[in-house]
Amino acid sequence: MGQNTQTMIRTVDLTKRYGEKTAVDHLNLTVQKGEIFGLLGPNGAGKTTTILMLLGLTEPTAGNAFILERDCTRNSIDVKRMVGYLPDNPGFYPDLTGRQNLWFTGRLNGLKEELIQERTQALLERVGMTKAADKKTATYSKGMKQRLGIADVLMKDPQIIIMDEPTLGLDPEGMRELLGLMRELAKEDGRTLLISSHQLYQVQQICDRVGIFVDGTLVACGKIDDLGKQVQQENRYLLELKVSPCDDRLLAAIQSQKGVETIGKEGETFLVQSRTDIRKPLTKYLGTNGYTILHMHQRGGDLDEIYRLYFEKAGQSDENIGNKTKSGRGRAVL
């Protein structure tokens, strides 16, 4: 248990091309035992393709993927015995009940009848689906399907769980439960989780490490804190500032601060970019000159910012970044 050094997932120059387009480009990734690894990226970045290659459902054009040192393409049956996969939109046979669907999965895994019964009950309790277990899955809501999907993944008692966009379309409460469950799976059961997502905020809460995926390449990989520090070092500080009253004199005052590079405006809020941390001198100045600070926030360090910067590096279009920043801001203010 204590040894966290066992490599669970390893890819070596994993590449997948669809005709002209390269979906995944020389991906080198390792995930250790007991880790929650977040694979982040916009839609179409190659996350799902990577997952499919890990499960042996898609053949890589070049390179290899290994799960517990077994080749995912050649030894996919062995791999699939150890890996549970939750697709982004898990489907169930609508004419069967939740329990029957789980039973079928158990049978496909070659489990014995008593073991299936035992696990089904335990899992239904664990995901809180005992009440709806004997209803047909056609009547299930999205959140219920997601929970049944998790029970379904756990049916084979996998060491590794791969989830593709698990938080998509869940309400806040469902999301909170799901994240709790994921943490439990990793920390208490000692399973390894690989989660793909484009919803940064949720992922940030639970992931030990993240990999940022843009256009098939892994542009950054590491702990969120480390990535944040790296971003701040490489790039300047960005300060959100909202002050009352908001007059011309203020603009000049900020401009005159040491290290300030540019000042932008987003609605009522100033965006001050600087080489050094200007919060302290600025606060002092504002305080002594009769301004009231309504909002002050040093950007960077959170995943939104990291994400945005790596996007910029990877040469994404400006429009895209603008949208990302805006959505990030919206959440921060809320």
Next chain:
Amino acid sequence: MKTLAIKRNPAEAAQSYKGRRTGLGALFGKELADHLRSRRFLIIVILIYATCFASLYGALSGIESAVENDSNFIFLKLYTTTGNSIPSFMSFLALLGPFVGLVLGFDAINSERSSGTLNRLAAQPIYRDSIIIGKFLAGSVIIVIMVFSMGIAVGAVGVLCTGLVPEFEEVLRILVFFVLTCVYMAFWLGLSVFFSVICRHSATSAMAVIALWLFFTIFMSMVAKILAGAVYPISDQYEAVVNSLNNYTLELNLNRISPYYLYSEAVSTVMNPSVRTVNVVTMQQLDGAISGYLSFGQSLLLIWPHLTGMAALMLASFACSYVGFMRQEIR
């Protein structure tokens, strides 16, 4: 705290994976249960039974005049006689067989794909071909159950109504007829599974199979006639003398490409002991032949190419869907 009571027992785990084909049985059982429970299956069963008993009714009313012409193998005539302008049992099956295959297979793969169960299925430790083999096997078993139950029911009602007792040879011929019917329907099942693999929507695959069904049952004979006429024209008396044999043979062979024709020809041969040949026979070849019935073995010999041809078609259609499915990407 909620914890999952899972015992990690290696011996037990190893044992549960002992069967190499884990999952095929489970898949097969599930597909079979799905078919039997589905409303769709109920509809085709009702349809097929209704038409079959209609044809039996026609046969019972027409059997009197049929017996006047030929009073041997009367029991077989229950299946082959047309009466009151209702087609015979045999021709009904030839016509509706494709429909059964279609209904059992047209959404085999693409419905799983669209409902998102296919990738969940493929992520289980089963061989990918188990999925398609399980589906095809389950469909075939349904066909076998249906054909035999229906055929025997028709025979039983016939026995009750007419008091005829089937002879041993008649029973054998009827069994061969059932086997041919199963292979014929399984061919259409394979074809519709194939379309379900290559078409994204189940409606498209159903349309494709229906198109082929109509083509083979209605248009193929016209196409064969036109082609034969083009290759060996018979427009004047001279051409008629030279070409008519070739013309007819070509038309026949073209028709035999159609599984519908192949099946009809094979079935009418085996159910009709007085059919002595399936090809053109000249008067010279018939010289000295004694008029009589063909024995069971000889009838079987006559349709052997048909049976192998149909089995080959069935396997080819399934092989296409198998290969198509194995090469496809599941996402």
